Amino acid sequence: MFKGNFIDNLPKIYGTYTGGFFVFIILMAIAEQAGVSAKNIGVMFVAFTVLIYALIGYLSRTIQVDAYYVAGRQVPTVFNGMATAADWMSGASFVALAGGVYYGGYTYMAFLVGWTGGYVLVATLMAPYLRKFGCYTVPDFIGTRYGGNLVRACSVFVLFIASFTYVTAQINATGTIASRALGIPFEAGVWVGLISILICSMLGGMRAVTWTQVAQYIVLIVAYLIPVFWISNKVGGGVFPHLMLGDEVARLGELEQQFGLVKNSAADMKAAGVPGGLKYISGTHAGVPEGGMAVWKYLSLAICMMVGTASLPHILMRYFTTPTVRAARKSVAWSLFFIFLLYSSAPMLATLSKLALMDPNLPTGIIGKSISDVQSIEWVQRWSEVKQVFIADFNGDGILQLNEWFMRGDVVVLATPEIAGLPFVISGLVFAGGMAAAMSTADGLVLAISNALSHDIYYKIIDPKADTAKRLLVARVLLVIIGAAGAYIASFRLTSILGSVAWAFDFAMSGLFFPLVLGVWWKRATRQGAIAGIMAGILSGLTYLLWVYPKFSVPIFGGVNTPFLGIDHLRFGMIGAPICLVVMVVVSLMTKEPDAATQKMVDDTRIPTGKAILGKQH
């Protein structure tokens, strides 16, 4: 069908794929008109897309080391950007981001700035140099630059903690979406999710993950943008919501005044039996909280997310796959562009969703209406059954107040199409998008962990004489083990205990940011400095987390501790990273400066041309 090699045909292949996906959406819309049930449409959406990913994974199988670890270093700039965007945007971003903005307003949007601004650090400080270095994994860079197995093992340790924290949350999200779309129990959904993830990555490693991630990006962005534009036009928000929702934001401010922002007491909520995880609107949408502490909290969260972004191995390793250093730089820019398409839409979706519920002039509005009327609405009933929405008439007047309407954040993305009266085919599409987002991130993470263990621990430390077949076998076995461990933990629903996705960023920034940056930008950085810095950073960060997070501090320290300078459990990287920097610099200056060979290696890393430090196959 296609002449020439695979890489040259990529635009055609993915163009055909995107066209095919639209045809599929239209077929589903026709099926809905013909009377196919909503449930079956959801099943078909998820099953069809997952089958396509599995097919891509199978076709990309490989027996080559460099194809397995870095996709043969031939991924074109723009496609690597799409793959990175899918790798980056997790099930949590897809499902929860708009909900976060819905409840958190301006304050929450520090996450948006943090999760995009971090790419400036990736592009200027890291990606081109790591690409030039020619490493297979992030610890591969640290182990070679600083020299020695101990520093390599320390960086694998940090990578493991950061990525594993993240991956259980992703498998959990995959399970949640699979269980809802396919109508199976959560535990079964987790294992279905895991098998889909493994099929995409096991046979072809990075190569297979790259090409499935591109396909997943296309699905997830289509699934996110179509509803946003459609809803905007339906509720009168304008054809292009990103530029035209100024009036709606202002209107939300008026409505907040009209209904009043009331804080419920914990006792009232307990007495009314509000299910866990459901929230109500108690803060302003666009208002900026006053005071220095509020500013500091915004900035510290943004800093943690930005620096964490630049240290997360599953993102950095995507830039090892481009053909050149120059392509790595451009590829970061494209990644951020593709991420921007979704991130800039989340606040718009939150605004539209809030307006649809709050504005009494809209047919969809429910706040200020009589509770018995609201309870008879179909989507309210459906989502009440699964405890995703809840009504508590605190003042007993029979009218729904703003503080009496409880909803889980995820519902903003999953139910807004229904609330705004869009056909179910759109909800099926949203399920497929959420599944794509969760799977693509889980794939990247599981691969990052198992590659570090198979390359850096097994091949570099345990058995340097292993042949290619044995290395790839070990890599695949580890992939299955890591995936299964993640799914096993996720199936216990321990994520509420494991805490937030934000922790992965804090762990990574505590232990990896400065060793990576200084490895390129400061020749004087020594092995001893790196070892001391990594361990001091990660251990101080971890200790602070145990001290500050109530679920840990109560059993360990016997009480709840007040965060130091407002640095709570979401921001513990603010403790770990500076300690890492100071320790690394002090110990480096106290030890002998790196030898001439190491200094030359750093010099070569800084220049785009010339041979990579590590060979094509190593």
Add this chain to the structure above:
Amino acid sequence: MSNKDAYWNKTKNHMIVTLVLWAFFSLVIFMFGSELNTMSFLGYPLAYYMTAQGSLLAFVVMLFWTANKQEKIDEEHGFSEREED
């Protein structure tokens, strides 16, 4: 000063300029959130607009700009890569 050192100096300065711009859009403007919010852009309160969209867009533009500029520095010093097939 060798060509390599000159190249690295330019690269370093370029890095610093990029990071100053980055700090401006990610940190400095949000130090003045409540003041900015009294102004408006496209009908949005300004601080709200920047955190929802403006700064994000600035980062995207900045990254394309910075990559192009760095390529020019590469060329000037003869470290430009030939696109590989």
